[in-house]
Amino acid sequence: MKKSFPRPMSLSRVKITDELYGSYVNLVAEKIIPYQWDILNDRVPGAEKSHCVENFRIAAGESQGDHYGPVFCDTDAYKWLEAVAYCIENGSDGRYEPTADDLIDLIGRAQRPNGYLNTYYTVVSPGQRWLNLTEGHELYSAGHLMEAAVAYYKATGKDKLLQIACKFADLICEVFGSGQKQCQGYPGHQEIELALVKLYHATGRARYLELADFFIKERGVRPNYLIEEIQRRQGNGLFKEFADYDEEYAQSHQPPVEQKTAEGHAVRALYMYAAMADLAIEQDDQQLNEACLKLWNNITTKRMHITGGVGTSGHLERFTVDYDLPNNSTYCESCASIALMMFGQRMASLTGDASFYDIVEKSLCNTVLAGIAVTGDKYFYVNPLEVWPENCKPSTSMSHVKPVRQPWFPVACCPPNIARTLASLAQYIYSQDDLSLYINQFISSELETSLEGAKIKLKLESSFMQDGLVTIQVQASAACSLKIRMPGYCDYPDFTLDGSGVIPTVENNYAVFILNGNGEYEISMKYEVKPHFVAANHRVRADAGKAALVKGPYVYCLEEVDNGSELSNIFIDTTANIQEGMPLAGMPGRLPVIKYSGKKIISSIADDSQLYGKPVWKFDDVNLTAVPYCLWCNREVGEMLVWQKVERLI
Numbered sequence: 213m214k215k216s217f218p219r220p221m222s223l224s225r226v227k228i229t230d231e232l233y234g235s236y237v238n239l240v241a242e243k244i245i246p247y248q249w250d251i252l253n254d255r256v257p258g259a260e261k262s263h264c265v266e267n268f269r270i271a272a273g274e275s276q277g278d279h280y281g282p283v284f285c286d287t288d289a290y291k292w293l294e295a296v297a298y299c300i301e302n303g304s305d306g307r308y309e310p311t312a313d314d315l316i317d318l319i320g321r322a323q324r325p326n327g328y329l330n331t332y333y334t335v336v337s338p339g340q341r342w343l344n345l346t347e348g349h350e351l352y353s354a355g356h357l358m359e360a361a362v363a364y365y366k367a368t369g370k371d372k373l374l375q376i377a378c379k380f381a382d383l384i385c386e387v388f389g390s391g392q393k394q395c396q397g398y399p400g401h402q403e404i405e406l407a408l409v410k411l412y413h414a415t416g417r418a419r420y421l422e423l424a425d426f427f428i429k430e431r432g433v434r435p436n437y438l439i440e441e442i443q444r445r446q447g448n449g450l451f452k453e454f455a456d457y458d459e460e461y462a463q464s465h466q467p468p469v470e471q472k473t474a475e476g477h478a479v480r481a482l483y484m485y486a487a488m489a490d491l492a493i494e495q496d497d498q499q500l501n502e503a504c505l506k507l508w509n510n511i512t513t514k515r516m517h518i519t520g521g522v523g524t525s526g527h528l529e530r531f532t533v534d535y536d537l538p539n540n541s542t543y544c545e546s547c548a549s550i551a552l553m554m555f556g557q558r559m560a561s562l563t564g565d566a567s568f569y570d571i572v573e574k575s576l577c578n579t580v581l582a583g584i585a586v587t588g589d590k591y592f593y594v595n596p597l598e599v600w601p602e603n604c605k606p607s608t609s610m611s612h613v614k615p616v617r618q619p620w621f622p623v624a625c626c627p628p629n630i631a632r633t634l635a636s637l638a639q640y641i642y643s644q645d646d647l648s649l650y651i652n653q654f655i656s657s658e659l660e661t662s663l664e665g666a667k668i669k670l671k672l673e674s675s676f677m678q679d680g681l682v683t684i685q686v687q688a689s690a691a692c693s694l695k696i697r698m699p700g701y702c703d704y705p706d707f708t709l710d711g712s713g714v715i716p717t718v719e720n721n722y723a724v725f726i727l728n729g730n731g732e733y734e735i736s737m738k739y740e741v742k743p744h745f746v747a748a749n750h751r752v753r754a755d756a757g758k759a760a761l762v763k764g765p766y767v768y769c770l771e772e773v774d775n776g777s778e779l780s781n782i783f784i785d786t787t788a789n790i791q792e793g794m795p796l797a798g799m800p801g802r803l804p805v806i807k808y809s810g811k812k813i814i815s816s817i818a819d820d821s822q823l824y825g826k827p828v829w830k831f832d833d834v835n836l837t838a839v840p841y842c843l844w845c846n847r848e849v850g851e852m853l854v855w856q857k858v859e860r861l862i
């Protein structure tokens with residue numbers, strides 16, 4: 213019998229009622245989708261030009277002009293369509309369906325008769341198709357088309373975009389493969405691999421799964437396809453930063469199954485690892501399974517910020533070495549944390565272990581939420597853990613760090629990626645296999661599903677971040693098994709079943725409840741979720757002698773608006789009294805602020821007009837207010853600091 217792996221829940225079965233996340237889901241429907249549609253049509257004054265929809269018109273021969281934007285900018289439209297699809301499927305909004313249908317018609321008209329679809333290569337370089345896989349992003353863009361097509365088909369039952377995507381996928385299946393007349397190349401930017409698995413699920417066509425497998429297996433084979441391709445091009449490239457291209461950058465230095473450490477461009481890496489986990493599930497492949505575990509462990513125990521941010525090099529957006537986690541100059545692209553969520557979700561399915569969802573949650577509630585303003589129309593691409601706005605200066609080594617969220621970007625992968633992630637949040641809350649229903653996140657919501665003939669209605673109410681309480685009411689028409697994730701960062705909670713204390717069996721970090729038959733049940737969990745300081749491993753140079761404040765999965769930070777400037781002069785006592793305060797006014801959810809006292813250096817040398825001098829320390833006692841990192845920079849521009857110096861270490 214084929215092993216049953218937990219599958220993410222269909223969005224249509226879940227209604228998110230959570231104060232915090234419900235507001236973000238609504239924000240996608242009400243503000244982000246219309247805002248991003250205006251952006252894609254260049255109707256937002258002052259924002260970076262997108263030209264995305266116009267590129268499709270030009271490619272379709274319906275408008276004159278030049279292609280504008282990066283080679284992969286078609287993906288902005290595809291991710292927008294995916295977010296629209298998720299809003300239709302989750303029931304939050306269907307207003308944009310007619311607009312989406314029009315865009316899909318336009319995309320169809322821009323498709324070449326043989327199925328090829330890419331506005332850059334159609335308009336600018338039609339003779340160069342498939343000749344620059346290293347930089348051209350044709351397969352990456354095709355992947356996002358496939359993801360959008362599957363989502364739109366699932367949400368609406370309309371298959372026009374699915375047919376467009378399949379026609380292109382069929383062409384790619386012809387062009388790429390191990391046959392003598394086929395190209396033995398693979399994408400310079402991975403993404404299509406996981407998209408092909410989705411397309412396989414939507415259509416049942418095995419050739420899509422086989423192509424995903426081919427792309428993973430071919431990567432890293434000697435001689436290196438991408439390096440040979442670069443040599444063939446003799447220096448003619450699209451990106452000047454790729455002049456010293458190295459194999460690790462796009463993870464082609466080894467076959468993926470042999471890779472043990474996360475190397476190169478973080479988003480490329482994590483999309484590939486997600487696809488490897490998909491293939492490990494589909495093919496019950498133990499070697500891929502073990503490779504995924506090694507890569508996951510390398511990232512989460514040595515190469516990840518406390519915020520779930522990954523890819524710390526400001527140059528080329530890549531992983532560097534173990535414990536290299538700089539706070540002010542780090543990259544931590546929003547997309548990389550989204551991709552880490554995707555990898556973690558698949559690893560939880562592959563292993564049946566809830567602990568992967570601790571990292572999914574960490575990435576979501578810190579870096580991914582921080583990536584978007586509470587107003588929905590401004591975004592971070594880079595997510596530092598320390599900001600001094602004045603030194604985030606263009607044309608310097610800090611130019612990648614923006615101290616305020618931006619209306620759009622010349623390379624705009626992150627904003628629509630955040631939109632599609634928040635609109636499909638339900639997939640991270642619940643999953644199910646043939647035998648059990650899994651609760652993976654404590655996000656208030658209602659669910660209706662069926663399991664082994666049992667109809668299940670479930671209501672989850674969480675005030676986890678206020679008082680640590682999670683209550684789950686279940687109506688089941690027959691016996692069923694419910695598995696509830698137990699977060700690794702909390703002590704064992706008090707459980708009750710129908711008002712009586714119980715100690716459930718724990719399997720793979722899930723508390724297991726077998727509900728005996730038709731009836732109503734109420735399960736509650738009461739956790740201790742007090743704010744506390746944590747330190748980093750002593751090998752993390754950037755955090756030596758420092759501590760960060762956390763409450764549950766949420767990381768807190770100091771902002772200038774509450775604590776004055778020169779936050780780096782603050783010293784804290786990690787044993788001091790910590791108090792929770794009222795949430796910030798006007799912010800979604802009811803995340804408390806946290807108050808504690810510390811000391812601040814107000815002068816360090818006798819003559820402040822000099823730069824250096826004999827130490828003469830003067831301190832003030834200060835009252836500090838820390839706010840959730842995910843909400844930083846929603847009030848005023850200013851300094852921000854996560855890791856704070858500790859006053860007394862010994």
Ligand SMILES: [Zn+2]
Pocket residue numbers: 545546547548593624625626627629
């Ligand atoms: Zn991005």
